[in-house]
Amino acid sequence: MNTDINRLRDLIRYHERKYYIDDQPEIPDAEFDALMRQLEELEKTSPEDIPSDSPTQRVGGGVALGSRIPHRSPMLSLDNAFGKEEILDFGVRVKKLLEDAPVEYVTELKIDGLGVSLLYENGVFVRGLTRGDGEYGEDVTGNLRTIRAVPLRLTETDDNPVPPILEVRGEVFIPKHLLGEINVQREAASESPFANPRNAAAGSVRTLDSTITAKRPLDIFIYSLNYTEGLEIATHTEALEKLKCYGFKCNPHTELHESLEDVISFYEHWVTKREAIPYEVDGLVVKVNNINQQKELGSTAKSPRWATSYKFPAHQTTTTIKNIEVQVGRTGVLTPIAILEPVKLAGATITHATLHNEQEIHNKDVRIGDTVVLERAGDVIPKIIDVQKEKRKGDEDVFQFPDLCPSCNTPVQRSENEVAVRCVNAGCSAQLKRRIAHFASRKALEIEGLGPATVNQLVNNGLVGDVADLYTLKSQEVRKLDRMGDGLTHNLLHQIEHSKQASAAKVLVGLSIFHVGETVAELLIDRFLSIEGLSQADAETIEAIPGIGPQIAESVSSFFAQNRPLIEKLKAAGLRCFTEEVVQAPKILKETFFSGKTFVVTGSLTDMTRTEASTEIKARGGKVTSSVTGKTDYLIAGDGAGSKYDKAVELEVPILTPEDFLEHLGKS
């Protein structure tokens, strides 16, 4: 009996491997499903004997998202080479350190996903960690088990015994074409879409619920054998061959090169072919093949000297601007949006691009009818990077930024110390709609079912004049709105009622105070414990919190000075954070990667401004200064980094990319 069940498990493992790893299924899906059912039936007879590596044990085994665990050796990142010259420079450095010994290079595709490490003991998958901050990873064993391309047990043969301990590293990813489907589902469930496949992979692996991971079409390529005992391996290519024999999925587009010239032609081939690959690839990884040479070259604090990424250029295309519209944000800021002739860019159809502010339109001299160059670097949000003035025919229109708010016709306010143009009418309905939508969003009170269409109707029908009015809505009023049946009405009112339980920090985020996002809100509540406590504080007391600057302090104290009635209304509505007595003690700042270190931020970061980056660093106990010196621990260098970058290289100050930074923040 035991041998039967084990034979069946091995047979299923064999077919799993054929299907998920080799992409060469030998039996129809229905037959495979029948084998699985047969195994499930057999296992029911003695559930206590089911081993953790049984093919039935993918979902629900182990902790879904657990503790921080140190990596056996740091999971470093890679240096970036842009263009031929920089890759040749990499070769010069390698040759110099190896005293001109002959060097072979291996190139692999650089998959844009989530780096993970997998540990096998006696051939059985026992632990999976995310890269985390490089030193410590998050335990995601339970979630990684759900990925079919992660073998739960390795394949062993007489010629190829599996070592007792084996740690491999690889990249979890979601195929490009499936991201669209996931995002459609997310939007239908009022969740914000993933900006790119990398975020989608990270969001799916770093979740508390492994049944969510199991539903996502995740896949993995293993790119290195990081640790083992008792195996003699001379080259990286040999290691990859071994890994394939054990049953790991390695990327097939891996090549050995005798010279960097050869690497460059391989790169040029892939630049033109990258769109055809079904997963997002942001460049090549070039590695020295010989393991002894790798050891000789070693690593800096941040990255190995024996490998580099060789980045592909950002995706670009051209299109024309059909019109420019101005949107009013929840804090009254007017943002110009270019309405584009729809164009395909890196798999997505682009119809809009932000022009940021009035200044940007002037600086770039963007006109309606212009042909522009659009760029998408990794993320879905495209940027207009250039205006092709040579294509002008003379009938392009210079855009007049409005002097009146396009929603409420109040004269706009321009101020000397900021580029933003604002509508300062507290009763502006466009602002109100956005404030309510924000109040209901996932960052704030998470009122599912209160999407933009419902918000529009609530405001247009005069049912809601501020966020507190949501709590006095009557079901007969809601029921009268378009497309609002009994079920939807009941659900919406239930969700609104439920949102009264939200924490003080979430409610604070929901108030749409300038400069108060999630991080700042948490800092403020950590210090003052309640919104009521915070509302009594003056700007000076607020500014005394590490991580809070004068601008934020001023914005918070003037908000509460002007909005006392709104706070009273929320209190009267019975929001828990106002009614419950605060018993919690102030939080002690946790030790983080940033604690006690000094940072300089330069260039433009992908997802945040430099001020926001500084706030995040200070909130985690780090210091931010403006120039790179011997005392700087790290430079965070975004696009367009200039002299500070050169200085950091000169002083050997480690450099973090915006992506590294996000990882350290735990936001990637």
Ligand code: IVH
């Ligand atoms: S090798 C010491 N190979 O890129 C680092 N990394 O910036 C060795 N990545 O965190 C990494 N594809 O998650 C390597 N073929 C590949 C890769 C790859 C994607 C990721 C990896 C790493 C990041 C480095």
